[in-house]
Amino acid sequence: MSRLxxxxxxxxxxxxxxxxxxxxxxxxxxxxxxxxxxxxISRLPLRLxxxxxxxxxxxxAEGREPKIKQEDFQKTMQAFQQKLExxxxxxxxxxxxAGDAYRAKNAARDGVVTTASGLQVEILxxxxxxxxxVDSTVRVHYAGTLIDGTEFxxxxxRGEPAEFPLDRVIPGWTEGLQHLRxxxxxxxxxxxxxxxxxxxxxxxxxxxxxxxxEVELLAIRQ
Numbered sequence: 334m335s336r337l338x339x340x341x342x343x344x345x346x347x348x349x350x351x352x353x354x355x356x357x358x359x360x361x362x363x364x365x366x367x368x369x370x371x372x373x374i375s376r377l378p379l380r381l382x383x384x385x386x387x388x389x390x391x392x393x394a395e396g397r398e399p400k401i402k403q404e405d406f407q408k409t410m411q412a413f414q415q416k417l418e419x420x421x422x423x424x425x426x427x428x429x430x431a432g433d434a435y436r437a438k439n440a441a442r443d444g445v446v447t448t449a450s451g452l453q454v455e456i457l458x459x460x461x462x463x464x465x466x467v468d469s470t471v472r473v474h475y476a477g478t479l480i481d482g483t484e485f486x487x488x489x490x491r492g493e494p495a496e497f498p499l500d501r502v503i504p505g506w507t508e509g510l511q512h513l514r515x516x517x518x519x520x521x522x523x524x525x526x527x528x529x530x531x532x533x534x535x536x537x538x539x540x541x542x543x544x545x546x547e548v549e550l551l552a553i554r555q
Contacts, residue, residue: 376536378420425531425540432525432543435480439522452508453522460517460550465499465510470554472496473510477546485537494551503528505544513550521546 355361374381392399399406440447445455465471474494476487488495499507505523513519525531525541533540 378417421540428539428541428543429525431480432541435543436522436524445522448508450504450508450527451524452505452527454509454512455520455522456512456517457520457547458516458518458549460514462515463553464512464514465550465553467500467507467511468498468555470496470498471510471550472552472554473548473550475546475548477544479538480543480545483537496554506546506548509546510548510550513548515550515553518547518549521548 355364374386389399401409436447436451436453439445439453442455445453447453472494473496474488476484476489478484484490499510503523505521505527508527509519509521509523523544523546525543528544529538529540529542531540533542538544
């Protein structure tokens with residue numbers, strides 16, 4: 334949800350980094366570059382053949398000639414890019430249509446309020462006291478799912494509430510949490526333009542995805 338890591342939701346599948354000592358600064362930098370490259374590759378919609386990848390990587394790093402000609406390389410990469418663009422376009426269209434249909438049906442349910450922005454708020458437990466403001470820091474428990482029920486994030490699963498400033502999260506959260514009082518719980522149905530839009534977020538949240546969060550406001554820090 335954080336805009337600090339371009340509106341990125343913490344992933345419960347991620348493990349905490351292990352602190353290691355590196356013999357030299359070059360080793361440390363090299364390791365960090367490896368992390369960066371691997372993270373970018375992991376977002377591609379393909380099953381990477383590590384043997385072929387490492388073969389090419391080492392070949393180029395050592396200044397040797399690759400096993401594929403430049404012309405073939407360009408054709409292969411161009412075809413792959415076109416495939417990605419076709420699939421992304423289809424995903425954007427499919428997700429947008431499915432989200433629109435879901436939100437239209439959800440809007441008709443008792444207790445659901447659709448705001449001017451398109452956010453849908455259903456108060457599950459009213460809570461007491463003040464509501465947070467846009468510049469408040471809040472402590473919450475939450476679970477996030479796609480409209481098909483797939484859970485992509487959960488502070489409950491991690492066993493630890495999350496704490497963050499409301500002005501540093503996706504717009505659907507910034508607006509939605511301001512409807513809650515401490516001790517209250519709500520179900521937020523967030524359209525893509527208030528979440529991650531056409532870009533999506535990592536492998537779990539596709540482009541134009543409508544997101545559902547059940548959020549419990551535990552405390553307002555300021």
